[in-house]
Amino acid sequence: MTALIRHITVDCADAYALAGFWSEVTGYPRHPDDKPGDPASLLIAPDGEGPGLLFVQVPDGKSVKNRLHLDLQPTDRKRDEEVDRLIGLGAKLVDDHRKGDGTGWAVLADPEGNEFCVERSLGERA
Missing domain, CATH: 3.10.180.10 (2,3-Dihydroxybiphenyl 1,2-Dioxygenase, domain 1)
Incomplete structure (x- = not known):
């Protein structure tokens, strides 16, 4: 058995804003239901099959180097x-x-x- 990577998730302070940055970087479009202030924001792989980029608002700030990038x-x-x-x-x-x-x-x-x-x-x- 195997598992597919559905999303690559990034914890952040402002999900909508950071998703906007990464949308400009990758060309991945936002999920049509996302709006400012939402606790999560999803970018969809252009082919619809690759993993999406999911940004999730968390209360704690980043404090150390990423273990995954x-x-x-x-x-x-x-x-x-x-x-x-x-x-x-x-x-x-x-x-x-x-x-x-x-x-x-x-x-x-x-x-x-x-x-x-x-x-x-x-x-x-x-």
């Missing part, structure tokens, strides 16, 4: 262009592992401090 690979731009775009959306650069030869990755944090990585695009890996 997402690694993002840009689909229509280079890694450094994507890092700049995400910073423009409100992410912060946490740690920079990019190297002069074009390899490496950047660690960013979303507006609530959840870390994620941005890797090279497929074109940059070719």
Whole structure:
């Protein structure tokens, strides 16, 4: 027997706002019933089959490094262009592992401090 990953869930202070940030990052649309102030907000995988991103409001703030994080690979731009775009959306650069030869990755944090990585695009890996 196996199990499918239905949602990747992120605890947060403002579910609707953080889902908005991640919707801009991934292109995943919001669930049509979500509205500001809801205790949870769901982003739906564009294919309707992959796991959704579920944001759930919790009373406690983030206090330590994530034990699980997402690694993002840009689909229509280079890694450094994507890092700049995400910073423009409100992410912060946490740690920079990019190297002069074009390899490496950047660690960013979303507006609530959840870390994620941005890797090279497929074109940059070719």
